[in-house]
Amino acid sequence: MTDLITLQGVNKYYGDYHALRQIDLKIRQGEFFSLLGPSGCGKTTLLRTIAGFEETSSGSLHIDGRDMRGVSANHRPTNMVFQSYAIFPHLSVGENVAFGLRKDPRGKAEKARAVERALEMVGLGGYGGRRAHALSGGQRQRVALARALILEPKVLLLDEPLSALDKKMREQMQVELMRLQRQVGITFILVTHDQEEALVMSDRIAVMFEGEIGQLDDPETLYRRPNSKRVASFIGLMNFLRGRVTEVGAQIEVEVAGLGRCAVPAEQAPAGAAPGDMSIGIRPETLAILFEGETTDRRVVRGMVDEVVYYGDMTYYDVRIEGVEKPLTISMKNLIGRPVLDVGTATRVAWDERSLVLLAG
Amino acid sequence: MRKDSRLSDEERRTIALISVPFVYALLLLALPLGAIVLFSFWTQDFLDIDTAFTLDNYREALSGPIYRTLIGRSLWIAGSVTAVTVILAFPIAYFVSFHVQPSRKSLWLFLITIPFWTSYLIRVFLWKVILGYNGVLNTSLQGVGLIDEPLTFILYNANAVVITLAHAFAPFAILPIFVALEKIDRSLLEASQDLGESKVTTFLRVTLPLAMPGVVAAVLIVFIPTIGDYVTPRLVGGPNGLMIANMIQTQFLRLNNAPLGAALAIIAMICVTVIALAFVWLNRKWLRSR
Numbered sequence: 001m002t003d004l005i006t007l008q009g010v011n012k013y014y015g016d017y018h019a020l021r022q023i024d025l026k027i028r029q030g031e032f033f034s035l036l037g038p039s040g041c042g043k044t045t046l047l048r049t050i051a052g053f054e055e056t057s058s059g060s061l062h063i064d065g066r067d068m069r070g071v072s073a074n075h076r077p078t079n080m081v082f083q084s085y086a087i088f089p090h091l092s093v094g095e096n097v098a099f100g101l102r103k104d105p106r107g108k109a110e111k112a113r114a115v116e117r118a119l120e121m122v123g124l125g126g127y128g129g130r131r132a133h134a135l136s137g138g139q140r141q142r143v144a145l146a147r148a149l150i151l152e153p154k155v156l157l158l159d160e161p162l163s164a165l166d167k168k169m170r171e172q173m174q175v176e177l178m179r180l181q182r183q184v185g186i187t188f189i190l191v192t193h194d195q196e197e198a199l200v201m202s203d204r205i206a207v208m209f210e211g212e213i214g215q216l217d218d219p220e221t222l223y224r225r226p227n228s229k230r231v232a233s234f235i236g237l238m239n240f241l242r243g244r245v246t247e248v249g250a251q252i253e254v255e256v257a258g259l260g261r262c263a264v265p266a267e268q269a270p271a272g273a274a275p276g277d278m279s280i281g282i283r284p285e286t287l288a289i290l291f292e293g294e295t296t297d298r299r300v301v302r303g304m305v306d307e308v309v310y311y312g313d314m315t316y317y318d319v320r321i322e323g324v325e326k327p328l329t330i331s332m333k334n335l336i337g338r339p340v341l342d343v344g345t346a347t348r349v350a351w352d353e354r355s356l357v358l359l360a361g
Numbered sequence: 362m363r364k365d366s367r368l369s370d371e372e373r374r375t376i377a378l379i380s381v382p383f384v385y386a387l388l389l390l391a392l393p394l395g396a397i398v399l400f401s402f403w404t405q406d407f408l409d410i411d412t413a414f415t416l417d418n419y420r421e422a423l424s425g426p427i428y429r430t431l432i433g434r435s436l437w438i439a440g441s442v443t444a445v446t447v448i449l450a451f452p453i454a455y456f457v458s459f460h461v462q463p464s465r466k467s468l469w470l471f472l473i474t475i476p477f478w479t480s481y482l483i484r485v486f487l488w489k490v491i492l493g494y495n496g497v498l499n500t501s502l503q504g505v506g507l508i509d510e511p512l513t514f515i516l517y518n519a520n521a522v523v524i525t526l527a528h529a530f531a532p533f534a535i536l537p538i539f540v541a542l543e544k545i546d547r548s549l550l551e552a553s554q555d556l557g558e559s560k561v562t563t564f565l566r567v568t569l570p571l572a573m574p575g576v577v578a579a580v581l582i583v584f585i586p587t588i589g590d591y592v593t594p595r596l597v598g599g600p601n602g603l604m605i606a607n608m609i610q611t612q613f614l615r616l617n618n619a620p621l622g623a624a625l626a627i628i629a630m631i632c633v634t635v636i637a638l639a640f641v642w643l644n645r646k647w648l649r650s651r
Contacts, residue, residue, distance in 0.1 A: 051555060053551055053554075053555075072554070072559075073551070073554045073555050074554045074555070074556075074557045074558055074559055075557075078555075079555055079556065080551075080552070080555045082548045082551070082552055083548075084546065084548050086546065086548040086549050086551065086552035088549060088552075088553075088567060089549075089571070090570045090571055099553070099556050099566075100556035100557050100558075102557070102558070102562075103557065147556065148555075148556075151556065151557070
């Protein structure tokens, strides 16, 4: 895949506030790319910079090989789906979708067909004559999508498009957006603060903190091998334990507080890990509670149930283990025959060195 | 409270609450209006009023060239005032809404209302001082050598009436347009640019249509009171700047012909009503389209 968008050393200041810090980023042709981060991390600013609504303070931005310096939003090969959808209230659905076609040389009838096709693509076939104010939130979003996609942009920018929808609608739209992206083959850049949404939809995710990109990887790598504590704690749930690296070789020897000594493969540690104190991350689903009579060939440590949160399909236990600072969160599927333990129950916890992630700091 | 009372508690309270304003409106609005309507069908007979029904007043009002001229001029002046006021008010409202920091907007609105701190009459007199033969404007222009003789077309004619009224009604036009502009979601303007429109075409395709209800409101608010204005034409209008209200006053107080004055008042009212309804209808059309 070729790079469609290239950002080099992009900085953005609002007065003294440093909103984007030295962003270097390459976004590939045809990928579903997400900018993920907590609010105020600069992800929307970065998106608006690509759209042309914000000027960069320094650095360069190229889209499809063209320098975008001095190119205003109406001349960029990008289109945006706004968080508020920005549907024109004085126009009908069809007029909204046709808004960007004014300079299109095609004839009236052809344009009308294009509008109908765009509406059908987003599942709103036949809605062209409706008034914009009569639409539901989900329908507005589809209109916004059709209005952007009809112009066949090189890049579609989506600014938290699902945040205004309820949970069911959101999940449905996630699937639909992915289908749409595969169908049209346009590069999508999604801004979201919802890590689950980013993991579900994206080919690659850039996690941003305080104007910087903390990590850029595919969803699986991001989840399994976060490169820092802040990425690890932002994406999914993560238990943090104190640890000390004693020896670095083909494997890394590490002493984990409360769990004991073990050797982990080098790819589970940051490059250039040296002996010394490190944080150890363990995902809740890679730990397991051993119920009465269960055995395992994995390593086992004793603990006591500190908290139980029952979710129906899952139960989350907080288990206190001697020598571990905070109780470890463990998620267990509620399989047939498995009881839900009470607070205070003594139990055994199985763990595996393959699921440990070594993190700096 | 008696059980057989025909009014419930709530109804009594409602009647008690509205009775005072209702009586007030009846005495000061409905009765005078009714009297005017009645008068317009009567005849003045020197000091007495002949109460026999007649349409002569209307016949005279509609056929007399002087009345037609005055009604036509009133409509023309009110239309000009409205056009000038709204066209000048729009950029001001736009500037305050789009280019003034949000924290400063209320200060700006406050400043716009400053002309209201002096009485209407004093403001009209001030315009006399500014526009007069030896007024501020003429002496300044002569002082800088732009003109050799004082301009005479700016006072004691229709132009002076338009200038004075346009200034007096400016805030009434600025405020509704400002409110309409404030209500426009700024992301709509970005969306328009994102879809390929420049700032100018965005204004024409998005901002202006969405501001139309405010513009129509401003037109009504300026047009309706100016058409019946009496003080300004009297003070700065000269003989050629007089409007229908001045003639109505003359009929009632100078020529002692209240019935003809009443008929003229009714005709002027009908003109305003027809034009106002046309604009209300236009506004409805705009509002329905969203």
